[in-house]
Each structure stands twice: as C-alpha cells, then as structure tokens.
Amino acid sequence: MKKIAMLGLAGVMALGSTAALAAEAEDAIKYRQGVFSAVKWHFGTMGEVVKGKQDYNAEDFARRADIVAQLSKLPLEGFIAGSYEGDTDALPAIEQNWDKFEGGMNMFAEKADALAAAAKTGDMDQIRPAFGEVGKTCKGCHDNFKD
Ligand code: HEC
Incomplete structure (x- = not known):
C-alpha cells in the first residue's frame, strides 16, 4: 500500500499538474466516501x-x-470537478444537475437537524417520522446520483 502511495507520489511529480489534479480528485472521493461511511455507521x-x-x-x-x-454538512465540498471517474459510485449527472444535487444535500442537512432535535425529546413518536424523513433524502439522492 505504501509502495503504491509512493509510486503515486512519484507519478504526480513526473506528470505535473494533470496528475496533481487527479490526486486531488482521488482525495475528494476518499473524503466523501469516508463521510458517508461514518453516516451509515450511525x-x-x-x-x-x-x-x-x-x-x-x-x-x-x-x-x-x-x-x-x-456529518450531513460535510460531503458536498468533496464533489469537485474531475472526481466522477475512477474508484467512485458518484455519477457525472451530479455535475450536470448540480442545483438539484446541492438541493438534495441541503435537504439531507435540514432533515438531519430536525432528527437531532426530535432525538432530544426522547419521544419515539417524534423520532420515528423524523428518522424516516432523513432516510428519504438518502434514497432520493442515491436513486439519481449514485451508481
Ligand atoms: C444529495 C445526495 C446524497 C444524499 C442526501 C446521501 N447520499 Fe450517500 N452517497 C451519495 C453519492 C453521490 C455517493 C457516492 C460517493 C462516491 O462513491 O464517490 C454516496 C455514497 C454513499 C455510501 C457509500 C460510501 C462508500 O464507502 O463508498 C453510503 C454508505 C451512503 N452514501 C449512505 C448514505 C446515507 C445513509 C444517507 C442518508 C442518511 C446518504 N447516503 C445520503 C449521495 C448522497
């Protein structure tokens, strides 16, 4: 793994800015996937x-x-230009429909805030629907923008 990383680094230095951009895209992919993994965990x-x-x-x-x-506020900045190919399930449709994608991410953040507020009541009758609302934002976005 380390060897691969060093080869990767050498490659960046040899190829200059194009490879640097590719490395940045790779980091962005890892970043957003890491955030989503943490989302899924909880x-x-x-x-x-x-x-x-x-x-x-x-x-x-x-x-x-x-x-x-x-966490819901974190993934958006990881969707940068050039990061829709390689080791990713993010579809190029994201770039082509950015406003819709960003709207989906904002909706996720909004509903996640509402769930956090509901959770503080300790009342499952408030928590359950709030949880369902967040779940809808996951599915809605994945259906359109995730392979
Ligand atoms: C507005 C869009 C959007 C919303 C909302 C969203 N996701 Fe995702 N999610 C994505 C995209 C795009 C990817 C693919 C990222 C990649 O592979 O680069 C992804 C990837 C993932 C992954 C895979 C991560 C990995 O390791 O490859 C998980 C798990 C996940 N999402 C869970 C969730 C859950 C759970 C929610 C809701 C609580 C959620 N997502 C909400 C767009 C979204």
Missing part, C-alpha cells in the same frame, strides 16, 4: 433502534443523531 444503528431491533437508549440515540447532523 444512521444504521439508529435504524435498528427505530425498528425495535436494538434497545432504545435516549442518550446514545441523541448522540448519534447529532453526529449525523454534523
């Missing part, structure tokens, strides 16, 4: 709780909801 556990497959612990649930709300 949102997945929350889903188990909402479905009654795991015990509800109000404090832990609210902590995860806060984390997801924070």
Whole structure:
C-alpha cells in the first residue's frame, strides 16, 4: 500500500499538474466516501433502534443523531470537478444537475437537524417520522446520483 502511495507520489511529480489534479480528485472521493461511511455507521444503528431491533437508549440515540447532523454538512465540498471517474459510485449527472444535487444535500442537512432535535425529546413518536424523513433524502439522492 505504501509502495503504491509512493509510486503515486512519484507519478504526480513526473506528470505535473494533470496528475496533481487527479490526486486531488482521488482525495475528494476518499473524503466523501469516508463521510458517508461514518453516516451509515450511525444512521444504521439508529435504524435498528427505530425498528425495535436494538434497545432504545435516549442518550446514545441523541448522540448519534447529532453526529449525523454534523456529518450531513460535510460531503458536498468533496464533489469537485474531475472526481466522477475512477474508484467512485458518484455519477457525472451530479455535475450536470448540480442545483438539484446541492438541493438534495441541503435537504439531507435540514432533515438531519430536525432528527437531532426530535432525538432530544426522547419521544419515539417524534423520532420515528423524523428518522424516516432523513432516510428519504438518502434514497432520493442515491436513486439519481449514485451508481
Ligand atoms: C444529495 C445526495 C446524497 C444524499 C442526501 C446521501 N447520499 Fe450517500 N452517497 C451519495 C453519492 C453521490 C455517493 C457516492 C460517493 C462516491 O462513491 O464517490 C454516496 C455514497 C454513499 C455510501 C457509500 C460510501 C462508500 O464507502 O463508498 C453510503 C454508505 C451512503 N452514501 C449512505 C448514505 C446515507 C445513509 C444517507 C442518508 C442518511 C446518504 N447516503 C445520503 C449521495 C448522497
């Protein structure tokens, strides 16, 4: 892995700015995928709780909801020009429909904030629908913009 990274680095130096751009795209892909992995880690556990497959612990649930709300603001900046090929499931449709994509990301952030607020009430009757609203934003975006 390290060897590959060093070869990668040598390649960048040899090829100059084109390769530097490609490396930047690669970093952006890793960045956004890393954020989404963290989203899934917490949102997945929350889903188990909402479905009654795991015990509800109000404090832990609210902590995860806060984390997801924070994470929801992070992926957008990782969708940079030139990052829609290579080791990514992000479709070029993102660039072609940027306003729609950005709108989807903002909706995700908004609904995640609402879920974090609902989680603080400790009332599952408020949490469940708020959780569902966030889930809709995941699916809505993946259907259009993720391979
Ligand atoms: C506005 C668009 C959008 C929203 C909202 C969104 N995603 Fe994604 N998601 C993407 C795109 C695009 C990718 C592909 C990223 C890549 O491969 O470069 C992705 C990738 C992922 C991945 C794979 C990460 C990896 O390691 O490759 C997971 C898991 C994921 N999303 C979970 C979620 C969950 C859970 C939610 C909601 C709580 C969510 N996403 C909301 C667009 C979105």
